[in-house]
Amino acid sequence: MxxxxxxxxxxxxxxxxxxxxxxxxxxxxxxxxxxxxxxxxxxxxxxxxxxxxxxxxxxxxxxxxxxxxxxxxxxxxxxxxxxxxxxxxxxxxxxxxxxxxxxxxxxxxxxxxxxxxxxxxxxxxxxxxxxxxxxAPALYYRKDLLDKYGAKVPTTWRELADTAKLVMDKERTAGNKDLWGFVFQGNAYEGLTCDALEWVRSNGGGQIIEPNGTVSINNRQAAAALDMVKGWIGTIAPPGVLAYQEEESRGVWQTGNAVFMRNWPYAYALGNSETSPIKGKFDVAPLPAGTGEDARPTATxxxxxxxxxxxxxxxxxxxxxxxxxxxxxxxxxxxxxxxxxxxxxxxxxxxxxxxxxxxxxxxxxxxxNAAPRPSAVAKIKYNEASSQFWTAVHNTMSGDGSAADNLADLEARLTRLKGKGW
CATH class of the missing domain: 3.40.190.10 (Periplasmic binding protein-like II)
Structure with a gap:
């Protein structure tokens, strides 16, 4: 037993x-x-x-x-x-x-x-x-349309605006009334922080908050970058871009109604899918640079x-x-x-x-070589800092205050948020 x-x-x-x-x-x-x-x-x-x-x-x-x-x-x-x-x-x-x-x-x-x-x-x-x-984002461009009008892929934001307007105007004259020059992420959310960091940093305007904790956003180059973007709204970019996130931008782009788009790599495969109207008609390039002394192409x-x-x-x-x-x-x-x-x-x-x-x-x-958002320095305060930044940018694009005034107010807000340190 x-x-x-x-x-x-x-x-x-x-x-x-x-x-x-x-x-x-x-x-x-x-x-x-x-x-x-x-x-x-x-x-x-x-x-x-x-x-x-x-x-x-x-x-x-x-x-x-x-x-x-x-x-x-x-x-x-x-x-x-x-x-x-x-x-x-x-x-x-x-x-x-x-x-x-x-x-x-x-x-x-x-x-x-x-x-x-x-x-x-x-x-x-x-x-x-x-x-x-x-x-890391890309500048998506309609290769067929640029070739049609003998235009080059832009390497600066100024060239992008000029080329977007040139192609848009000629296509609209030819009957393509729904075409816009440029779409991006203009809604008031984290995506706008990504876009705006690229505009500011590529124009020599710094990184919003520098690695040493300094609040650097209130400067001439940053204000010039936001004034530039404000000038796009309703001219080369649709007024509705102020409410666009990634998918709204891609929707306009993939239906063939934009010359340029700023978006992440995921849009590449979708744009080349079998049912896409722009399959085989586009390519990608690095985002453009600004025109400031420290201007350089920047991808968030x-x-x-x-x-x-x-x-x-x-x-x-x-x-x-x-x-x-x-x-x-x-x-x-x-x-x-x-x-x-x-x-x-x-x-x-x-x-x-x-x-x-x-x-x-x-x-x-x-x-x-992409630029990180200042989350490592702002730590647990990053979300609020980013919210303050995208709000100032969105206000400027919407015509609610000047870039200079909004950035001065932003600097004060971020300085208070920082307090004795990040």
């Missing part, structure tokens, strides 16, 4: 040792643009077959500003319904305390990513999010990551999911389907990507 009980105990123990882990249900929240949600679902379907776990997507509006506000509410409430958050590159310092430290769990994979991107998601020595794609650094909520009831499974989506195989899949820029270094030499999405290898140096 003793032998039987001992044998039974060993048998049961062996069965438990080889029994598969019980499947769990996970949720991931994303507000991706374009066909990003569709592609995410395709990747999750693969993960479900591989892991046995079930994953639901909680879809929210694509505005980064709205997403950040909602994420903070959920995390502040200790919401355990969301396991994985898709986070903007600028949010790590602000959300770090409520995210799982991924350092140990990702030690085997972080070397595959660009070190600078991993560092951007590291707060106080803890990796709080794993990157899934990076971003973007990018998205996956973070695990510390309130998740299935943290190990959530980490496994994050590593799956961020893996070289899934990043390649995403890039081929969406033209998002991968964060895996080796993929920039992948021949399939170079053939299917030629913007990707061309954009490696542009994103490596």
């Amino acid at each position: 003793k032998f039987y009980r001992a044998f039974l105990a060993l048998a049961v123990g062996a069965m438990l040792a080889v029994a598969p882990a019980r499947a769990v249900e996970l949720s991931i929240v994303s507000g991706d643009t374009g066909n990003g949600i569709k592609v995410l679902r395709e990747m999750l379907d693969r993960y479900q077959k591989q892991s046995g776990n079930k994953v639901d997507i909680v879809v929210i509006p694509p505005s980064g500003t709205d997403q950040f506000g909602q994420f903070r509410l959920w995390l502040a409430a200790g919401n355990s319904d969301i396991d994985v958050y898709q986070t903007d590159v600028i949010w790590a310092p602000q959300l770090a305390s409520q995210l799982v430290d991924l350092t140990a769990a990702t030690r085997d994979v972080v070397a595959e990513h660009f070190a600078s991107i991993i560092q951007s998601q590291t707060v106080n020595g803890k990796l709080v999010a794993l990157p899934i794609f990076t971003d 650094l973007g990018g998205w990551n996956l973070a695990v909520s510390k309130y998740s009831k299935h943290q190990d499974a959530a980490i496994d999911l994050v590593k799956f989506i961020a893996s070289p195989e899934m990043q390649k899949y995403r890039t081929l389907r969406t033209s998002n820029l991968p964060t895996i270094k080796a993929l920039y030499d992948d021949p399939d990507i170079a053939r299917e999405q030629p913007i990707v290898p061309r954009w490696k140096q542009i994103f490596l």
Whole structure:
């Protein structure tokens, strides 16, 4: 009898040792643009077959500003319904305390990513999010229309305005009444901070808040850049651009109703899709420079990551999911389907990507030299600082105060926000 009980105990123990882990249900929240949600679902379907776990997507509006506000509410409430958050590159310092430290769990994979991107998601020595794609914007231009009128790809904002007006006027005279010269992200949200940082910095106007914490935005070059943009509204850019985010801009562009567009790389694959009216008719170039003494082409650094909520009831499974989506195989899949820029270094030499999405290898140096928003210096105050900045810019574009007055007021507001330090 003793032998039987001992044998039974060993048998049961062996069965438990080889029994598969019980499947769990996970949720991931994303507000991706374009066909990003569709592609995410395709990747999750693969993960479900591989892991046995079930994953639901909680879809929210694509505005980064709205997403950040909602994420903070959920995390502040200790919401355990969301396991994985898709986070903007600028949010790590602000959300770090409520995210799982991924350092140990990702030690085997972080070397595959660009070190600078991993560092951007590291707060106080803890990796709080794993990157899934990076971003740096492009100037999209209608190659067919520029060729038609013998125009060159602009390298300065002044050239862009002149070329946009030239092509727009000639096309409208020929009957294309819906064509505009330039569309971009002019709504009052985080996207406008990205656009406006490019206008200001490319015109020698600084970085809003410098790396040493100095509030630098109130200067002549910055004001000149915003006055320039104000002059675009209703001339080369539609009045409605003041309400455009990424998808509204792409909508005008992809229907063939704009000569130029500022947008992120995701719009490249969509513009060349089989049903796109502009398939094969456009190309991309670096954003133009301004005309100030320190003028230089500037692209704002973007990018998205996956973070695990510390309130998740299935943290190990959530980490496994994050590593799956961020893996070289899934990043390649995403890039081929969406033209998002991968964060895996080796993929920039992948021949399939170079053939299917030629913007990707061309954009490696542009994103490596892209300008970060001042989130690292402003830390937990960044969201409010950015809100103050985009409000001043939007007011100027809307005709509510001059650029000089709005920037002087912005400087005072940011100085008060800074207080004794960031």
